Amino acid sequence: MTNLSGANLNNGAAVGPQGEGRESPSNFPKYPEYKDSGVEWLGDVPGHWNISPLKFSASCNDTVLPDSTDGDYEIEYVEISDVNEISGITGSTSYKFADAPSRARRMLQDGDVLVSTVRTYLRAIAPVVAPPENLIASTGFAVVRPRKGILDGAFLGYMLRAEWWISEVIARSVGVSYPAINASDLIGLNVPVPAWHEQTQIARFLDHETARIDALIEEQQRLIELLKEKRQAVISQAVTKGLDPTVPMKDSGVEWLGEVPVHWEVLATKRFFRMVADPAPENNDFELLSIYTEIGVRPRKDLEQKGNKASTTDGYWRVKRGDLIVNKLLAWMGAVGYSEYDGVTSPAYDILRPSRKLAPKFYHYLFRGKSAQQEFKRWSRGIMEMRLRLYFDELGRILMPFPPLEEQERIVDFIEEMEDKFDSLSQAASEQVKLLSERRSALISAAVTGKIDVRGWQPVVSTQAPKLEVAEAD
Known part of the structure; x- marks a missing residue:
């Protein structure tokens, strides 16, 4: 216990x-x-503070890496996925200039603040602190640089991560798939300057x-x-x-299992599960189910974005409550699970149905464990890791506790x-x-x-x- x-x-x-x-x-x-302050999103400010457009106290995109840069020059490239408002710059990718993306142009220095001008809702904003000389940012960022003696870089870093600033940048961004704001509009926003x-x-x-x-x-x-x-x-x-730590144990004869209680059987999976292929009838309205590595089997409508649904489930496999669904491609990553639902699922998945009396949820927990996943990976077939597939021919041969x-x-x-x-x-x-x-x-x-x-x-x-x-x- x-x-x-x-x-x-x-x-x-x-x-x-x-x-x-x-x-x-x-x-x-x-x-x-x-x-x-005269600025709706700022409200009242201390009486002695100044309010002015950011461009009066900071510049933007001052220095860029020229096209004439030596092709062998090594850079550390920062893109939007490397930045977030809480952790700052979390990583970079090494490139020779000749091999770097064409967007790798913004040169950075200590005190700068990176503000993503595209997909602003991702809140990719971060101060630049003691960067290496070869740290280069994507042109998807505005590099805001404080003017000496007017704006402190550390203060600027916090100000541009304040909720009112981020919300205003997002609100002024235009576009549907990739909302963006022009750098000139961004530095035109009013800010407090103590x-x-x-x-x-x-x-x-x-x-x-x-x-x-x-x-x-x-x-x-x-x-x-x-x-x-x-x-x-x-x-x-x-x-x-x-559950009983005092029960006598025996060697299972299976390396990944080790010892098991002496009264347990150890059987090939095909001895207690069979694979079923029961096509759904045409024009059905059955619940469409998917298997997720983190949470198991769920109705797809509960988790998918609007507009990302299958147009038809004709030809999909029928699933009964108590079945186990196996994603052959991702079984070794935990994409296996017990279905609480009757419904249908993609024919890319295998449906396992008990062939003798058992508690299906027991195998839900067993199959989703790391030890079983490692065994699934060992039995999977494919020329590379991300193309490994676990077919029932192999899964059925794996020895499991019963x-x-x-x-x-x-x-x-x-x-x-x-x-x-x-x-x-x-x-x-x-x-x-x-x-x-x-x-x-x-x-x-x-x-x-x-x-x-x-x-x-x-x-x-x-x-x-x-x-x-x-x-x-x-």
């Missing part, structure tokens, strides 16, 4: 607005005097406070990963070793009970990540628009280390 009581969420990111490390805009004083010493203090404050929030977010994300690993370990133990039916059902009940607990803990951690992210965004927006006065702020160093743990199995 497994004890979940040791999953500790009280690590400072915990709960409520007054929790440790949960600074809120309402915790800080306001400026003594405000004025109307005095230099206030900019640097605001940036210093946000560096400290966002680092605290980011650490708490990271703890919660790590907890989610630990719970995911723990969940898989619990399931794997249950479906290969049973406990007594009553024990299969008990194991399924146990796993479902444990999954409810894991889901509850994971959901709580995910909610904390959401709340912390919202708080981070609110704090940045409040500071760079002067809704809070941080001129007198000084960092307080906490001596209490956060705790994060998930109890081991009993």
Whole structure:
């Protein structure tokens, strides 16, 4: 059995607005005097702050890599997928200039801010901090560069990641598939420009406070990963070793299984599942089902984008509740699952139906485990990894544990009970990540628009280390 009581969420990111490390805009004083900024999305700003178009305090796309660049010159290329508003620049791709995409032209320097001008809804905005000389960005970015003595680069980095700025850029973008904004329109937007010493203090404050929030977010994300690993370990133990740690064991004779309870059978999959091919009738209105690696079998209408549905299900395979659906191409990645539904599915999938009494969900959990997936991969055929296919001829030969039916059902009940607990803990951690992210965004927006006065702020160093743990199995 497994004890979940040791999953500790009280690590400072915990709960409520007054929790440790949960600074809120309402915790800080306001400026003594405000004025109307004249800009709807900014509202009131401190009375002594200036408001002006960004182009008066920053330039845009100043330097580009010329076409005459030596073809052997090595660059680190940053594209939109390498950037996000929370983590900043997360990666780059090495190229020789001659082999680089034609979009690899924007030269970067410390203090610049990258703002994606295409697909702005992706929020690909990031400050550039101490970049290598060969870091080059896509022309899909506007490279905003602060003017010396007018705008601090760190302050600019936060200002252009404030929610009001991002929302305004998105709102002014045009186009359906690839909404975009012109760089000239982008730097024409009005922004607040505090005095230099206030900019640097605001940036210093946000560096400290966002680092605290980011650490708490990271703890919660790590907890989610630990719970995911723990969940898989619990399931794997249950479906290969049973629930009773005192039961005598025997060698299964199967390398990936190891020992199994002495009273379990070990059988080829074809001994208890058969593959069925039952074409759906024409003009049917059956539920269209798909198999997903993360969540198993679901009605496609529940998860697909509008307009991405099959026009007909004629010729699809009929599925009965209790069947297992196997995506031959992705079985080794977990695209196998129990169907809770009657319906139809693509003829590209195999439908496995029990040929003797068993608990299909037991095999849902077994087949989706890492050990079984590795075995599926070993038995799959194909000339390259992403083209591997697991046909039933091979799947049917793989040896699997076969406990007594009553024990299969008990194991399924146990796993479902444990999954409810894991889901509850994971959901709580995910909610904390959401709340912390919202708080981070609110704090940045409040500071760079002067809704809070941080001129007198000084960092307080906490001596209490956060705790994060998930109890081991009993």
